[in-house]
Amino acid sequence: NAVLPFVNASADPENEYFSDGITDELIIALGKVEGLHVASRTSVFAFKGLREDVRTLGSRLNVSVVLEGTVRRSGHRLRITVQLTKVTDGRTLWSERYDREVTDVFAIQDEIARTIVATLRSTLLRDLGDAAPVRYTSNIRAYQLYLKGRYWWNGRTQSDIARSIEYFEQAIAEDAGYTLAYTGLADSYALQVDYRGAPVTGGMERAKMMARKALELDETLAEAHTSLAWVTFIYDWEWSAAEREFCRAIDLNPRYSVARQWYAWLLIAMGRTDAALSQGRTALELDPASVSIRRSMGWLHYYARQPEAALEQLRRAVTMNPTAEENHRLLGLAYLQIGMYDEAGAAFRESIANSESTALATAGLGQAAALSGKTAEARGILEELYAVSRERYISPVAFVMLHASLGDGDAAFEWLERAYDDRRGWLAYLRVEPMLDGLRGDPRFSRLLHRMRLA
Known part of the structure; x- marks a missing residue:
């Protein structure tokens, strides 16, 4: 089964969220x-806006049944x-x-889900379970603010993440018990650190606080x-504590792809x-x-010293999204691993052209x-980075x-210590990062591994 992106038929494009x-x-x-x-969100939204026959889209998604729809909103009235x-x-x-009030949107969603299950039971799939609605808020304003937060969060740019944080915070102000808004905030704070290369502590402490608040509300x-x-x-x-949380998440929802994706990074x-x-x-x-x-599969193969497999995954990621700077x-980095330096340089320049935070690609x-x-040339680039810093x-x-690439061991270790003091998440990969191989024979590297409990 696939739920295709519902079409915004409202006069106001702002209702897309x-x-x-x-x-x-x-x-x-x-x-x-x-x-x-059910086909994943990412899979179906890849076809958003395409004017193709439903049978063609269903075949491409490898599903037997497709749900499509339109949403028209005018003031407090809603037509779905x-x-x-x-x-x-x-x-x-x-x-x-359905011609209803906006406040009826929860009931409409529940009715649609129940009717789909009943229809599939009577036509194609007899042994389906029930569509049991789970509601995390009854406050329609909080719900709409949450939807806006997720809409911008899915954009995954720095400015989009900043907007998502504003909406999640407003949703919580409307309903302090809205569990999903807290998880949205937690993910946004964590992503903001990743995407901006920003100082870590403030964002990650807020992310942790929001995740714990969500679990207090619903374990x-x-x-x-x-x-x-x-x-x-x-x-x-x-x-160990992180692994327990990942495993608990997967036990609760084995089909939650993000839990498995992020657990692979830990592994x-x-x-x-192999487990990763x-x-x-x-x-x-x-x-x-x-x-x-x-892209995560590319990272996993990169850390596993399998650059050819990494390149295969990453070329596909670039095809899927040619403007994602991280791709x-x-x-x-994968080209560096196999000594294709011209190609590596071209890839880094492409990253810089598409990025709001260019330091890592410049490095x-x-x-x-x-x-x-x-x-x-390398030392010239290094001086540029120092000037910006x-x-x-x-x-x-x-x-x-x-x-490290220039063979400046002492300077590399000095900056490793700063990364440790700043609690940069990248240090979690200390034992597997290929670009640090030239430092591994130094006793300072072994001591850092022990401090990170990675020895």
Whole structure:
């Protein structure tokens, strides 16, 4: 079964968040029905806006039934039309139109989910479980603010994440017991640190606080356990506690791809390569259209010293999203691994062209120069980074990588200490990062591994 992105038929394009949100809610509700496989959000939203026959889209998503719909909102009035179609012959199994108040949106969603399950039971799948609605708020204003937060969070740019934080905070102000808004905030704070290369402590402490608040409200929420697991792994460096949280999340929702994706990062950091790749592949099976998970597979292969496999995944990620700067930066690192320095340089330049925070890609450009023997060029890039760092914060990771590539051991260790003091999440991968191989014979490296409890 696939829920295609509902079309915003309102006069105001600003209502896009609402039609997307209803799509998300139905995917989540139907995904909890035992015996029903539902295509992931990322997979279906990859087809948003395409004017293709439902049978063609259903075939590409590898599903037997497709739900499509429109949402028209005017003031407090709401019109939702839905149609359930069998992919093989294009036959309509069920259709309906709802003309209600906006405040009835919860009841409409529940009714749609129940009717779909009943229809599928009577036509295709007899052994389906029930569509049991789970509501985390009854406050319609808080719900709409939450939908806006998720809408912007899914954009995954720095400015989008900043907007998502504003909306999640407003949702909580409307309903202090809204569990999902707290998990949204936790994920936003953590992503903001990742995407901006910003100072860690403030964002990660807030992320941890929000995840714990969500779990106080509902201990059975897989998303909240996943959020807490990520912060515990990448910021607290409490490996066993993080693994317990990831495993709890997967037990609660085995189909939650993000839990498996992030758990794979923990496993690769611990040197458990086979288990990491297995979790990564499962995440990809659950959400094959996710650029983030495809890129994660590239990272896993990079850390596993499998650069050819990394390149295969990353080229596909670039095809899926040619403007994602992280795709190009990681492609550059994989090229460095196999000595393709010109290609690495081109990838880093592409990353810089698409990035709001260019320090790591600029350091990569310096690495490519250093490793190809262009030492003067590499040192020029290093000086540029130092000049910028006098004006604003730059992650110590950029300096570690470039000094290590230049063979400046003492400077690299000095910046490693700063990364440790700043609690940069990148240090979690200390034992597997290929670009640090030149430092591994130094006793200072062994001591740092012991302090990180990674020895």
